[in-house]
Amino acid sequence: MKTRYEDSIIYQINSSAKHFDKLFEQFFKEINIGVSAAEHLALMVVHDTKDCCQRDLARILLKDRANTGKLAKSLEEKGLIEIKATIKNNRAVKILTITKKGEKLAKESTELFEPLKNKIEQEFSKEKLDEITKALQDFTQLISKTLKVNI
Numbered sequence: 001m002k003t004r005y006e007d008s009i010i011y012q013i014n015s016s017a018k019h020f021d022k023l024f025e026q027f028f029k030e031i032n033i034g035v036s037a038a039e040h041l042a043l044m045v046v047h048d049t050k051d052c053c054q055r056d057l058a059r060i061l062l063k064d065r066a067n068t069g070k071l072a073k074s075l076e077e078k079g080l081i082e083i084k085a086t087i088k089n090n091r092a093v094k095i096l097t098i099t100k101k102g103e104k105l106a107k108e109s110t111e112l113f114e115p116l117k118n119k120i121e122q123e124f125s126k127e128k129l130d131e132i133t134k135a136l137q138d139f140t141q142l143i144s145k146t147l148k149v150n151i
Helices: 009-031 037-048 054-061 065-077 100-123 126-147
Strands: 081-088 091-098
Touching (some): 009 037, 037 065, 054 065, 054 091
16 A cells, blocks of 8 residues: 555655666666776766856756765776866866876767667657656756755
């Protein structure tokens, strides 16, 4: 018997996020390309974000800067990104840029992820996935405005 909580939107969103995190972790363990799921996600953000700084990475990943600092340092040690200290708007910032090795890994992992992405797209049309994405974006925006959440 389901509880009222299990039928709630909050539970469904939380449950989906946790299941996806587990799927992502399992996938990266299986393909064994030398990075964790969290490191891969950080690498892809750096790959896709021009002049990405650690603050950008933290904002996009919804993590604190200490956590993203550890991720960035690990990626740098693996030769996948470079971290350069600079000044931006009179503030010291760390700019993260992807290396050739990082570009290669991003490309390979995207190709390896394609079958899993295709499986999801077989179950849900592009239109349905776009609809779900838009609904979640609207929901997040509503919560952020209503509760003044600053993540």
